[in-house]
Amino acid sequence: MDELRTPHPFRAIGWALLILLTLILLCLYFVPWQQSVTAYGKVIVFSPMDRPQRIEAQIPGRLVRWNIVEGQTVKAGETIAEIEDIDSKFLDQNQVARMEEQRGFIRDSLTQARAREQALLAQLTDLEQSRNVAIPGAEGRAKQAEDVIRQSQQSVEQAQQSVVTEELNLKRLQELFEKGLRSKRDLELQELALVTAKTRLETMQAALDVSRRGAQIAGFDKDRVVNDTAAGLNSLRASLASVRETIAKTNSDLQKLDVDIQNTTQRGDQRFIRSPRDGQIARVKKTGPGETVKAGDELAMLVPTTQDQAVELYLSDYDAPLVSPGRQVRLNFAGWPALQFVGWPSIAVGTFAGKVKVMDAVDDGKSRFRIIITPDEDAIKSGQEEKWPSLAQLRPGAEVNGWVMLDTVSLGFELWRQFNAFPPTVPREAISDKKTKGALLEDKKEEK
Numbered sequence: 001m002d003e004l005r006t007p008h009p010f011r012a013i014g015w016a017l018l019i020l021l022t023l024i025l026l027c028l029y030f031v032p033w034q035q036s037v038t039a040y041g042k043v044i045v046f047s048p049m050d051r052p053q054r055i056e057a058q059i060p061g062r063l064v065r066w067n068i069v070e071g072q073t074v075k076a077g078e079t080i081a082e083i084e085d086i087d088s089k090f091l092d093q094n095q096v097a098r099m100e101e102q103r104g105f106i107r108d109s110l111t112q113a114r115a116r117e118q119a120l121l122a123q124l125t126d127l128e129q130s131r132n133v134a135i136p137g138a139e140g141r142a143k144q145a146e147d148v149i150r151q152s153q154q155s156v157e158q159a160q161q162s163v164v165t166e167e168l169n170l171k172r173l174q175e176l177f178e179k180g181l182r183s184k185r186d187l188e189l190q191e192l193a194l195v196t197a198k199t200r201l202e203t204m205q206a207a208l209d210v211s212r213r214g215a216q217i218a219g220f221d222k223d224r225v226v227n228d229t230a231a232g233l234n235s236l237r238a239s240l241a242s243v244r245e246t247i248a249k250t251n252s253d254l255q256k257l258d259v260d261i262q263n264t265t266q267r268g269d270q271r272f273i274r275s276p277r278d279g280q281i282a283r284v285k286k287t288g289p290g291e292t293v294k295a296g297d298e299l300a301m302l303v304p305t306t307q308d309q310a311v312e313l314y315l316s317d318y319d320a321p322l323v324s325p326g327r328q329v330r331l332n333f334a335g336w337p338a339l340q341f342v343g344w345p346s347i348a349v350g351t352f353a354g355k356v357k358v359m360d361a362v363d364d365g366k367s368r369f370r371i372i373i374t375p376d377e378d379a380i381k382s383g384q385e386e387k388w389p390s391l392a393q394l395r396p397g398a399e400v401n402g403w404v405m406l407d408t409v410s411l412g413f414e415l416w417r418q419f420n421a422f423p424p425t426v427p428r429e430a431i432s433d434k435k436t437k438g439a440l441l442e443d444k445k446e447e448k
Helices: 008-030 095-178 184-269 377-381 413-422 431-447
Strands: 030-042 051-054 061-066 079-085 272-274 279-284 300-302 310-316 328-333 352-361 367-374 400-411
Touching: 030 367, 095 184, 184 300, 310 400, 367 377
Parallel strands: none
Antiparallel strands: 030 310, 030 400, 051 300, 061 079, 079 272, 279 300, 310 367, 328 352, 328 400, 352 367
């Protein structure tokens, strides 16, 4: 029996293995493990207004001089270079002064045209008043001629009646003369009276014809006054329209000249290349005086002065569904020694805390999705995390390794997931919660 017993040293080893296995199982079940996905990227500036920007030539020209050197700090509006315009339209150094003088001439022409407009308006008013007087006068003369016609007609009728009366008197005297009751002289006097009456009738008829021709002439004169005054008014209105057209054209020319003066002035100002922001000149792309540049050519690179920091990381399309804005991120900047424990970020050394600020809705054309990380200000203010290095040390473009923190699971679950090549877990709603939400939505629809 003593030979069948397990030797004492082996029992100790067995107990140790059993305890070790128990500890391993307990660790696998109780030890937490924070899942994460790895991403790579670089340091950027979050605000587009503060990112490094190209300083470009706005007009084609020839480089005259540089007022800066690489690495120099500049202020907003400071002149960093000067370009000489090579466009043939803007070679005259006194072009603006000449255009200002031309504008003075156009203004004088406009003043004269407006004075002529006022004179024509006054003439038009006077002619309208004259017409208002001349037409009634012509109408009065025509009515007066008609009255003369009526008067002549009455005179003709009276003369005709006198002729009839004298003929009757002559007939009676002839009968009396034949009977010997009247003398020869009385008969001759009556014949003379009849001739006088006929002569007067002819005179009245002639006067009537003259009155009718006078009335016709008065009518013609009335029409002439109306037509002449209308023609004069139309001529003045045409002249007034022509003057107003001249004024409009002059105003148009003046506005075009003002635009040309403004454009010429602005183009002259564009010869001076100024810094759009406070910052530092990073690179000068054009060598020196005499070099010809085109509009849009890059002259220099400006890095604006800012404290805005961010990191852009790229995730594969396999990991992108697991990440959402607000996720915690651990960052390792190039040049900063770090020791990152993937499952236990709390004991990592040399890494910095951040949060997912933005996640692109589309990929970059290579099945990668960009996320932008900003400092975790809450953790930094509370003293739990260190502040990111300043931009003087952490410059835009520096490489960054990042670990986006996901959910916390047990160590055993993580090992099982890794062995089976499963993706990290993402929070999902329970089926009962989905049913409850669906029922609530249906109740709301019924209420509506």
